[in-house]
Amino acid sequence: MLPHRETYLLDADGQRVSVSTGRYALDGTPETEPLLAADYSATNGAFTLTIRAGTRRGPSHLHPRVSLGVPSGGLARLLLCHVVTQALKQGSPTVDLGRTIGDLCTALEVTPSGGNRGRLRYLFDQLLRLATCSASFQWESGTGYGDRGREHYRGESLLLVEAYDL
Template structure:
C-alpha cells in the first residue's frame, strides 16, 4: 500500500498523453512521485484529465487574473477549495477530496510540449525541420495534505475516511501568466460548472466562446470548419490515416460525439447559432458568451 492508503498498482499511471495532427504534436508529460522501492524509485502521478482538471485550470487562471498575481492561494482546507469550486467535499478513498487533491497535484507537476516536424525524407535532397516549445503550466507549488490528528486514546493514525485538511499555493508558469494578462477571454463560470461532468462539451464551449470572440473582433459573419479542423482542436484518438486526417469511421464517431456535446452546450447557451451540415460545423457570429469588460 502507498502512504496514502491506495494500492501501489493504482499509481502505475500513464506517463504522458500525445495527440498528433499532421506535422504538429502535443504532448502532456506527467509528474512523478516517490516509488515504493529502489526497483521502482519513481511512479507516474498521471496526466491531469476529466472535467475536474479543466475546472481547476479555469479556477487558477481566473483567480490569478482577479488577483493580478500569478500566485494563487488555495485556502486553509480542502473544503475551502471545494467551496470555491462548488464541489461536494466527500471523504473516503473514492471521495471527492482525494480526487480533487490528486488532480491538483497532477496539474501542478505536469509539463506541456509543442512540436512541429516537417521534411521531405532522407537522402542528399532531403530536408527536415524540427521546432518545439515546452510550457510549464505551474512554475512553483506548495501543497500539503494531512489527515485528522491521531486519536487521543490510542495515538493511532486517523482512519482513511476521516476528516482532512490541506492548503498551499500555486504559482502559474511565466508563459501561462503572460497569456492570462494579454490574451484571456471570459467564460461563464455557471456553464463551466454545469458541464464539468462532460469534458467534451466543456472543451467545445470554451472553443466556441473563443471563436465567437475572434469573429466579433474580425467583423466576420461566420466561420465554417470541417471535422478534420475541429478534430485538430478537440479530438482525441479517433481513427486517422497516415496524414492525420480522420478515416470514414473516425469521422462518423467524432461527428456523433461532437453533435452530442453541442446539444449539451446549446441547452445552456440558447443564443448560440451553429449549423451542422454534413461533415461541417458552421458557427455564425452572435458575439461571445460573456462580453469583455
C-alpha cells in the first residue's frame, strides 16, 4: 500500500508548497524546491496504513528540517521485498546490502546509471526513505458511534529499520 508516485505537501488550495533554497538561478531569480509530504495514509475497509517520513537538514535556517519523503514507486516496493527476503533467508534482523550501491543494484537486477537523475541516486534516495520512515497499522470497528454504539480501535506502530549505515 505504498504510494505509486511522489507525494508533496499541499496548501489549502491543493497546490504544492515550495521553499527557497537560498540559491539563485543564472537569471537572478531565487530557486525553490517543493516540500515532500511528511506522511501518507491508505485505507482499505477497517484497516488504515500510515507511513511517516524521516527528515533531513533543510535548505535554510527558516526551514531547518524538511521531510525526506515517503517511500514510493516500484523501486521502493522492490527494496522492501528484498530487505525482508534477505532478513528471512539469513535468519537475522541485520541485513548486509553489499559493499557498494553497485552490489545492491546487482542483487536487485537494476541497471546502475549515474548522475543527478540516474538510477543510483534514485535507489539510494528510496533506500534512505525506507530506512528512516515509520509505519502505523490501525483497525477501527464498531456497531455505531455515540451513546448506543460500541467502538473498537486496535493498532501498532513500528520502525521498518532500527539502525542503518548507508
